[in-house]
Amino acid sequence: xNKLLTRREAEYLKVAFDLSSEKxxxxxxxxxxxxxxxxxxxxxxLKRLSEKGMIIREPWRGIRLTDLGLxxxxxxxxxxxxxxxxxxRLLSVSLDEACECARRVELHLSDKIVDxxxxxxxxxxxxxxNKNIPAGVLCCVELR
Amino acid sequence: xNKLLTRREAEYLKVAFDLSSEKxxxxxxxxxxxxxxxxxxxxxxLKRLSEKGMIIREPWRGIRLTDLGLxxxxxxxxxxxxxxxxxxRLLSVSLDEACECARRVELHLSDKIVDxxxxxxxxxxxxxxNKNIPAGVLCCVELR
DNA sequence: TTTAAAATTTAGGTATACCCTAAATTAAAC
DNA sequence: GTTTAATTTAGGGTATACCTAAATTTTAAA
Numbered sequence: 001x002n003k004l005l006t007r008r009e010a011e012y013l014k015v016a017f018d019l020s021s022e023k024x025x026x027x028x029x030x031x032x033x034x035x036x037x038x039x040x041x042x043x044x045x046l047k048r049l050s051e052k053g054m055i056i057r058e059p060w061r062g063i064r065l066t067d068l069g070l071x072x073x074x075x076x077x078x079x080x081x082x083x084x085x086x087x088x089r090l091l092s093v094s095l096d097e098a099c100e101c102a103r104r105v106e107l108h109l110s111d112k113i114v115d116x117x118x119x120x121x122x123x124x125x126x127x128x129x130n131k132n133i134p135a136g137v138l139c140c141v142e143l144r
Numbered sequence: 145x146n147k148l149l150t151r152r153e154a155e156y157l158k159v160a161f162d163l164s165s166e167k168x169x170x171x172x173x174x175x176x177x178x179x180x181x182x183x184x185x186x187x188x189x190l191k192r193l194s195e196k197g198m199i200i201r202e203p204w205r206g207i208r209l210t211d212l213g214l215x216x217x218x219x220x221x222x223x224x225x226x227x228x229x230x231x232x233r234l235l236s237v238s239l240d241e242a243c244e245c246a247r248r249v250e251l252h253l254s255d256k257i258v259d260x261x262x263x264x265x266x267x268x269x270x271x272x273x274n275k276n277i278p279a280g281v282l283c284c285v286e287l288r
Numbered sequence: 289t290t291t292a293a294a295a296t297t298t299a300g301g302t303a304t305a306c307c308c309t310a311a312a313t314t315a316a317a318c
Numbered sequence: 319g320t321t322t323a324a325t326t327t328a329g330g331g332t333a334t335a336c337c338t339a340a341a342t343t344t345t346a347a348a
Contacts, residue, residue, distance in 0.1 A: 040299095060345080098257075112241055
């Protein structure tokens with residue numbers, strides 16, 4: 001039972017997370033619509049995510065992210081937004097391109113690299129799109 | 145006919161490139177040995193690489209990278225080494241970790257981002273392992 | 289309360305990427 | 319010319335990811 005998420009599974013997890021803050025109950029149909037995929041595909045993907053311990057499925061009640069799932073999705077979002085902010089601010093790359101590249105590398109960045117970028121940026125709270133940047137578990141520690 | 149290489153195909157292409165500078169003739173067996181894979185798997189992978197226009201296969205004569213293949217592998221190697229050098233030098237990350245992460249993101253970095261890192265580093269000729277860094281097609285242009 | 293509608297899952301199929309072993313082929317070396 | 323070595327093909331296996339159609343379950347309406 002492999003813990004690592006595939007690119008696509010991460011996509012499902014991110015959508016599940018996003019929808020969770022928009023609606024009280026999130027079902028496979030919501031996720032299928034958002035991803036432009038059939039209900040059956042979404043259902044399968046969610047099953048795999050729950051097998052990997054990322055979500056809890058309660059059919060007709062909606063899904064819930066587990067602590068592991070929340071940790072994972074936060075890490076991915078943090079990776080994306082710190083990388084994007086860094087590249088946009090310090091490498092003079094357009095926001096579109098920074099975001100696009102961040103999407104491609106977000107799964108593959110290491111915590112240390114992202115924390116280092118974060119430190120250099122002065123631990124920003126928001127990305128250039130003005131979205132929240134989750135804190136790094138070990139980042140900022142030296143400031144306390 | 146999709147032009148983009150998969151992670152694994154890029155691995156095969158890199159090995160093909162490396163071996164080409166070590167031996168006069170590179171066959172599927174050489175590549176299979178280097179990657180720890182059966183001859184049959186290597187043969188298949190090389191077939192796919194030739195369908196994507198990256199190499200020319202001349203059985204019992206060995207393979208040759210096409211111009212496209214050389215361009216592609218140079219881009220990947222450049223991405224790896226510039227990223228690794230940048231992260232090592234400017235983000236205070238260990239060389240092992242920089243290299244490991246570079247391996248994971250090398251396929252996904254955009255030229256603009258890599259060129260920007262390259263400019264900031266002063267267009268280095270070698271990575272911290274002292275390996276050659278291929279020039280970027282559009283990098284350095286403003287210096288001429 | 290029963291039934292119809294909506295949400296969801298399961299079953300069965302397709303495609304792609306990898307990998308394997310065993311068998312067939314082809315070139316090179318003796 | 320045969321044998322040996324390299325290579326490819328054939329046939330299978332697993333995993334991811336998608337689909338449609340059918341079955342299931344819940345909710346809501348008549």
